[in-house]
Amino acid sequence: MPRPTRPKSSRATRNKSRVSRGGWGTLPRPLSFPKQSPRMIGRHRRSTIGMLAPATGLIALFVLVPMVLTIGLSFTQWSTQTGFETARFIGLANFADLLGPTSIGRDFRAAFFNTALYTVLSVALIVPLSVLLGLLVHQTFAPGGIVLRTVLFSTYMVPTIAVALVWSKLYSPTEGPINQMLGWVGIPPQTWLSSPNTALVSIVILNVWQQVGYFTVLAVAGLTQIPTTLYEAARVDGASPWLQFWKITLPLLRNTLLFSAVVAVINAVQVFEPVALITQGGPVNSTNVLTYHIRRVGIERAQGGLGSAMAVTLMLSLIVVIVLLFAVLRDRGDER
Amino acid sequence: MVVKLGYGWRLATVATLMMSSVSMAQAAEISFLTHWGPDTVKLLDAAIEKYEAANPGDTVTVRAVPFGDLLTTLRTSGGGAGGATIAGIYDAWLPDLVRDKLVSAAADDVAADTTANWPAGVVSAASVDGALYGIPNEIDVYALNYNKRLFEEAGIAAPPKTWDEFLAAAEKLTDKSKGEQGFGLINSWAAGVLHPFASLLVSNGGDLIVDGKPVLDSEAAKQTFELYEKLVASGYSDPAMATADANTTGPFLDNFVSGKTGMIIMANWWESALKAGMGDAFADVATAPIPVGPSGDTARSISYSWMTVVNAQASAEEQDAAWKFLSWLNGPDSGENGASAMGDILMSMGILPSRTSDVAAFGDRLASDPFLLGYTETLGDAKPFPVVLGGQEFSESLQQTLEAMQFGQLTAEQAQANAQADATEILARNAQ
Known part of the structure; x- marks a missing residue:
């Protein structure tokens, strides 16, 4: 039997009925604002600008100015050890070098690929894991949810330097506990950080371990927003827990997942500490991510123009990824 | 009388104020950036205490960072007002730092004293275009380190002298x-990868760079690339056991310390790390000159030096105070028995000092230390690591190529071709 549908009403009609229910009598009282004089409007505008100025000024000073400066410097040859006045305009030469066949281009492209792979793997592991752990923490059937939530979040609070030092020892190929434990169950020692085939994945595992608690808390926050009545209705209709997850939980977590994915992408692209502290980009550049490479080129070698071109490319790539994420997830939402 | 007394007091007050203002102008707060570990920093602090007692008003603070962060720290904060006044640097970095005006040229008296008291080759490594920029301190060479216990167990009577014996x-x-x-082998650390390779190369009669141009396309270089390929392909070297971390320690060191690596080529400075890691088992470690390759005539190693430089953007007073402190620290009166305080600090780490009077002061100890003997024997034939503009980029590029060969991503032939092409491009670009 088809459900009865509510007749569509225009916004004007809805507003009118809402006003009528307001209890102002049969004749609805028109909504009106006192007419402002141009002087008042000017004063209002000035006060708005005055209140916004500190925040927007700070943003402009510490975000926009460096960003514009970096974009400008990317078209120059400039040593970071000299003043801006020494920057020499060279057009797109830096960007051409990034795409060229020399070691500049090869190293940049390898770092770009490593960053992309690290980001994809991190997000692909963190987001589903956070939902899974969120469900585990959020459930009320078994005790210990709050303890588990605390344990999971605690990894996020540990300073990265401590995490990096501990994990570098855990991963040690000969003395490391992980390989020793694997040996107990008959698995041969793994190379972890010592091989270009496994080093980046090892850093991803470290990142997932550290970050998943934070994203689990986000997932739990999203889960608490879903009305329990929906699950009750679904159970009455005979929906299995699996179906409830796919048809209720996941769609209603969409905004949370979008936020989590965006934050996870940004965090992953900015990875620096584990690489700087443990692998130094090696072996064979396999963990040389863009932030570390930009630091090496722009600061260690003082090639400010080239480093700026790399930073601009990274920024543009990040913008494209974030816009795509929003577009894909939002479009799917509208289709529903 | 009263007037005279008043005049005298006023005169005395003015004189006191003038003297105090002079002493205030001379006193300076300077800072010393280094990559030394905590034990060595303690020795430096002790020397500083002695200096401050003899020079009231002058204060020197030490800032230590891991080796991997030293150049970055120097570049990010070195030129600013808050940057270190003094920094210990590796000679290969000097041309770039001079080009970027980060370090100041030594005063004439300091330059004259250094020229008179250090070997000419070491002074040359601390100079750019004839001007001295730093006071040299340590000199490092490479030698074959081997585990005598493992040699005995394997039935090897003596350390290898040639590449055939080495294999x-x-x-x-x-x-x-x-x-x-x-x-x-060593990887994930530019100097750790490059210096042993370069030492084998020069011991095979080759060079990395000659007259500012890379010569990695030579026959000697070809044989050295092939040696590395053979070591890995035969399983004599496992690159997975070769990783280094930001502190220039890590699995490569752990494996030698724990007796899982029979031989390794390393610099003399790691003696303290071996002693700390091995304890009594350090007695098993012996050193020998680098084996000679088929194109070589004598055992050689590369050498490099470190020096202390002064921040060019520090105030004139700070620069003067920095040079004064460095002259004292490296001078013959600051240490024991005619040695400098710097010499004492270096010898505590097993590092060879470069000042002529320090070498004489520590002569007996250097001759009787069996570990250092393998290094001092090769010092005379060592070839300085090339100091060129873009040296760091050149080193990192060659490091990547050698690591790619270690892990089988490149053959020896490909590695040699890539190394030569990349080095040519890098050195030409940086020379512009």
Whole structure:
């Protein structure tokens, strides 16, 4: 039997009925604002600008100015050890070098690929894991949810330097506990950080371990927003827990997942500490991510123009990824 | 009388104020950036205490960072007002730092004293275009380090003198079932990868750079690339056991310390790390000159030096105070028995001092230390690591190529071609 549908009403009609229910009598009282004089409007505008100025000024000073400066410097040859006045305009030469066949281009492209792979793997592991752990923490059937939530979040609070030092020892190929434990169950020692085939994945595992608690808390926050009545209705209709997850939980977590994915992408692209502290980009550049490479080129070698071109490319790539994420997830939402 | 007394007091007050203002102008707060570990920093602090007692008003603070962060720290904060006044640097960085006006040229008296008291080659490594920029302190060379116990167990009577003997020893020392490798490579650390390779290359009669141009396309270089390929392909060297971390320690060191690596080529400065890691087992470690390759005539190593430089953007007073402190620290009166305080600090780490009077002061100890003997024997034939503009980029590029060959991503032939092409492009670009 088809459900009865509510007749569509225009916004004007809805507003009118809402006003009528307001209890102002049969004749609805028109909504009106006192007419402002141009002087008042000017004063209002000035006060708005005055209140916004500190925040927007700070943003402009510490975000926009460096960003514009970096974009400008990317078209120059400039040593970071000299003043801006020494920057020499060279057009797109830096960007051409990034795409060229020399070691500049090869190293940049390898770092770009490593960053992309690290980001994809991190997000692909963190987001589903956070939902899974969120469900585990959020459930009320078994005790210990709050303890588990605390344990999971605690990894996020540990300073990265401590995490990096501990994990570098855990991963040690000969003395490391992980390989020793694997040996107990008959698995041969793994190379972890010592091989270009496994080093980046090892850093991803470290990142997932550290970050998943934070994203689990986000997932739990999203889960608490879903009305329990929906699950009750679904159970009455005979929906299995699996179906409830796919048809209720996941769609209603969409905004949370979008936020989590965006934050996870940004965090992953900015990875620096584990690489700087443990692998130094090696072996064979396999963990040389863009932030570390930009630091090496722009600061260690003082090639400010080239480093700026790399930073601009990274920024543009990040913008494209974030816009795509929003577009894909939002479009799917509208289709529903 | 009263007037005279008043005049005298006023005169005395003015004189006191003038003297105090002079002493205030002379007193300076300077800072010293280094990559030394905590034990060595303690020795430096002790020397500073002695200096401050003799020079009231002058204060020197030490800032220590890991080796991997030293150049970055120097570049990010070195030129600013808050940057270190003094920094210990590796000679290969000097041309770039001079070009970027980060370090100041030594005053004439400091330059004259340094020229008179250090070997000419070391002074040259601390100079750019004839001007001295730093006071040299340590000099490092490379030698073959081997584990005598493992040699005995493998039936090897003496350290290898040629590459053939070296490969034969590596084969005997390798036991994959026990996770033991004959020769330890190093990766993930530019100098750790490059210096042993360069030492084998010069011991085979080759060079990295001649007159500012790379010569990695030589026959000697070809044979050195092929040696590395053979070591890995035969399983005598396991690149997975070769990783280094930001503190220039890590699995490559752990494996030698724990007796899983039979031989390794390393610099003299790591003696303190070996002693700390091995304890009594350090007695098993012996050193020998680098084996001579088929195109070589004598055992050689590369050498490099470190120096202390002064921040060019520090105030004139700070720069003067910095040079004064460095002259004292490296001078013959600051240490024991005619040695400098710097010499004492270096010798505590097993590092060879470069000042002529320090070498004489520590002569007996250098001659009687069996570990350092392998290094001092090779010092006379050592070839300085090339100091060129873009040296760091050149080193990192060659490091990547050698690591790619270690992990089988490039053949020896490809590695040699890539190394030469990249080096040519890098050095030409940086020379512009």
